[in-house]
Structures are given as C-alpha cells and as structure tokens.
Amino acid sequence: MRTWLPLVALVVGLPFVAGRFVTGLAVLAGIQVIVVTGLGLLVGHAGQVSLAQATFYGIGAYTAGLLSARAGVNPWIGIAVAPLLAGAAGYAIGRPILRLRGHHLSLGTLAFGLIFVIVLQEGSGWTGGPSGLMGIPRLSAGAFALDTDRSYYFLVWAVALAVLFLYHKLVRSPWGRALRAIAASEVAAGAMGVDTARRKLEAFVVSAACAGVGGALYAHYMTFISPDQFGFYTSVVFVVMAALGGLHSVWGPPIGVLAITALVELIREALPKVVPGAGSEYEIILFGVLLVIIMTFAPQGLAGLARRLRPARGGVSA
C-alpha cells in the first residue's frame, strides 16, 4: 500500500509539471507498461518465454484500427473488443503451442509472430498492406474529445494502474502461486496437483489480452499503424523491458519501461553530439548489448538489484 500512494500521485501530477514532449513519451510508456505487465505475468511468473507479445499487441491494434477506421464502429467498442479478440487468439495459439517447453516454446511463438506479420503485409485488401492502416480516429467521450496528449495520458495511465493493481492481486492469489510453482518446476507442480496446462493457458490468454488493450490504445493514439511495428524486434523490446525491470517482481514492468524509455531518449539526445549523423542503429545495438548484459549479470533485473540492496525485511515482499 505504501508504494501505491506516491506512485498514483506521481502519475497524476506528471503532466502538470512536464512539458508536452515528456507527456507524449509518458503516454507511450503507459501503453508499454500495460503490454509488458502482461508479458511479465507470462514470462516471469509462469516461466514461459514468449516472443509473440508484439503479435497480440498487433492484433489489438489492428482490431481497434479496422473496426473504427474501416467499419466505422464506435472506437470505444473497438477498445473493448480488442482484448477479447487478442485473448481469443491467445487461446487459439496457446492451446497447441504451450505443449512445447523451453526453447521449443519460444521458437513456436516466434514462428507465429513472423507468420502474423507476413499475413498483415500480404492482406493489403483489408489490412492496408505494408504501408499500413491510416485514418484511425482519436477517442472521444461524448462531447469531450481525448485528442490532447494530456487527456490521453490520463486514460492510458488509468488503465495501466488498473492493470498493475490487478497484477499485484493476481500474483498474491492462489492462481499466482500456482504459476510460480510451474515456473519453478513444471513436473513438481503437476505432481502437487496443479493443472499446469490450464494455468499456463490462462496466463497466456491474460498476457495476450493485456497486449490487446495496449495495442488498441496505441492505434487510437498514433492514428496510423503498420505491420513492421508488430514484428520480432518489437517482441524483443518487450522482453528486454520485462527482463531489465525484473521478471519476478510486480514492479518490474514499470521499472523496465521507464529505464528503457529513459535510455533510448538519452541515446537520441546525446549520441548525435558525440557521433555526428548517428541514427537509430545505435538504439538497436544498445538493445542487443543490454539484453546480453542483463541476462549475464543480472537475470533478476533492476528490481532484483534493488531488492538485494534494500536491508532485509520480515515477511514476503513483492
């Protein structure tokens, strides 16, 4: 409880002290927190490494985009449908794919992710093809149009905080404990009576639904989406955020998103001064190197490091 109050205060206060640019960054960060929290549940708590989070993100984005831009449906309906569709896709994909373990699972999810992007690119008729889908409307609540960064920020972070709170509760529930048992040893968990197949599938579906909500919010914010935003690289970025923040901590996802967002902006600002004409390739190098370093030296992420530095407390901490 202690951590929530300052966090909510920070979130509420930010747009009033920060400029337009930072608020815009914070909108994207909020969306990423939603997606990465879902991933954290799957990878961190259930121990299933998915390289397809961007796929469900894309399903959410395209659902919201196509419904509102092509079919003229009220965008709020699209935002409600997106997680349902993404979750359903998670169910359809998860049922067969979760039979796989370890690297086979990761590769199976990777394959799905790649097929998804190709389908998006080839289906020009209805997806807009490689050049993307344009003209996605901004959201509005009645007469109140959510078309400023600040107003959208509050919407996104309301959802993000709700998702984080839910995550918090789920992790402490018997369901969450079952997931952690599976992550520790699937065989042992099964022997203790945990329905591993069902729990893994549920985690997969919840994770997909989170990505779906994030995707829908993203589509309505950017008003333009294209297939290359939902591919392998984006999935890896989500994994890096989850890993950097700390896979086993409830605060991992927001910490990871914050750290990566800050790092990327720092690179964008600082690099052209050091190396003239440098562009986004350094971002790419950074991600790769970061991933290697985190996994080698700090597999528990920043949250894990923070926990080690904090003096020991009694009881169970997040």
Add this chain to the structure above:
Amino acid sequence: MLFQHLLSGVAVGGLYALIAVGFVTIYNVTGIINFAQGEFAMVAAMTAATMASAGGSLAVALAVGVAAATLVGLLVQRVALYPARRSPEVVLIIITIGASIAVRGIALAVWKSEPRSLPAFSEGGPLALGPAVISRQDVWVLGIALVAMVALFGFFERSTVGAALRACAMNREVSRLMGIAPDRMNLLAFGLSAALAGVAGVAIAPGMLATYDMGLMLGLKGFVAAVLGGLGSPLGAVIGGFLIGMLEQVAAGMVSSGYKDALAFIVLLFVLLFRPAGLLARTAGRP
C-alpha cells in the same frame, strides 16, 4: 513447371543446408539454439561485397567475407556466451537473440541501409537442364554446398579435432574425462558454424542484394531446416535444408510469392507440434 521450381529450390536449399548444419553443430556441442546464425551469413556477404566493390579479386573478397563471419562467430561465443556459461538454457537463448540484434545494429551502423551487390562468380547465362533452366550462380551455390559438406564430413570423421567435437556432442562429461576441453570445443563449434554460414552468405549474395537485415530470414529458415531434419544430425540438417528450399520454391510458384516466407514458419509449427524430433528421429547427440 514443377521441375523448374524444384530445381531452383535445390539451389537455395543448399544454402539453407549450410546454415542448418551450423545450427546443428552448435546445438549438439553447446546445447544452445544460436539465434545469431543468420547474422554470420550477413556479415560475410556484406564484407565480401564491400571488398569486391573496392576493387581487387573476387576470390580474395570471398575469403575475407568468410573470415569476417568466422571472427564474429568466435567473438560472439567468447564475449556474449562464455561469461554466462553457467546460466540456464533460456537465458542463453535470449543472449544469442541479444547478440544477433547487436550484430545487426553494428552492421547497420557500418554499412547503413543501402543494399550491396556481389558480382556473380562466373559470367554467362543460365544453363538448360531438360525443360528447366538453372542460373550459373545456382550451380556454384550447389557445388559449394556439396564441397563444404564433403569437407565437413571428412573433418568430423577423419580428423582428431573433428572427433573431439563429435565426442563433445555425444557426451560432454565423459569427453572432459577424456581430456577434451568443452570450452574450447564450444568456441570451435561457433567458429565452424559461423564459417559455414559465411560460405552460405557469400554464395547467396550475388543472387540477391545484400542488406544489413538479411540475416534474420536466412537464419530462421536455416533453423527450420535444422529442426525439420531433427536437431541431432548434420545429415538431417542437410536433407531439411533441401526440403525447405524446394517446398518454398514450389509454394512461391504455385501459390503466391508473398507468402513463401510464411511457408517455412508454418512448416516449423507443424514439426514442433507433431514431430518435434524431426524427420530423422533418432537420439543422436544431446537429449
């Protein structure tokens, strides 16, 4: 018509086979799936293309390309994987993903996003084979792939180092008892696989423009070929490579060329779900 597709498929299959054999070698010796395999091919292609356009002999450019790929492979093993050698498998896979991304980023920084071209290995039009034609470069590719595989076979079966590598693949612990250093074998496995990928890279470059991001698709398809053949044996990888190459070309010709990339991944899903041990299901190598 079908024969033409199959023929084109055999040539590209040789490339996938080379990359796949590299995967299988690394997997059997070190136990990891090397996501960076495709990037090694890319480095070879880009380096060779750069050297070739700077003037000078093609043969030298090709050799330098393969050497560059080998060097990158050794570096990746020593810098990225060796420090984390005690980590669980999942972590190591993510590390190879990270390494592949870093290599790709460095390639983008060095070569920018413009495509490079490599001249074909010999001049002349396509050759006729019955009702179908095959380009001279494809003949080169096939020839190089076959020579490389024969050389590899000779290396594994006839040389001491090759035998040591095979021993490590079969049983690490006992090999250690026999005086074989697993760390050195890991490094060797990576170097060898990177060299194979490098050969594939320079062989394919003339047929298509080389870009900094060509590695991902190549690597993944090589990987699918390896899984199809059963990750246990290089022979399976070779067969898998040719199969994938032919399937892809047939699909491109008969269905649609846009979806042909998806075919390899659909095959992957089928194999993972229905026959994860691969076509040549045997328990050779790592369990």
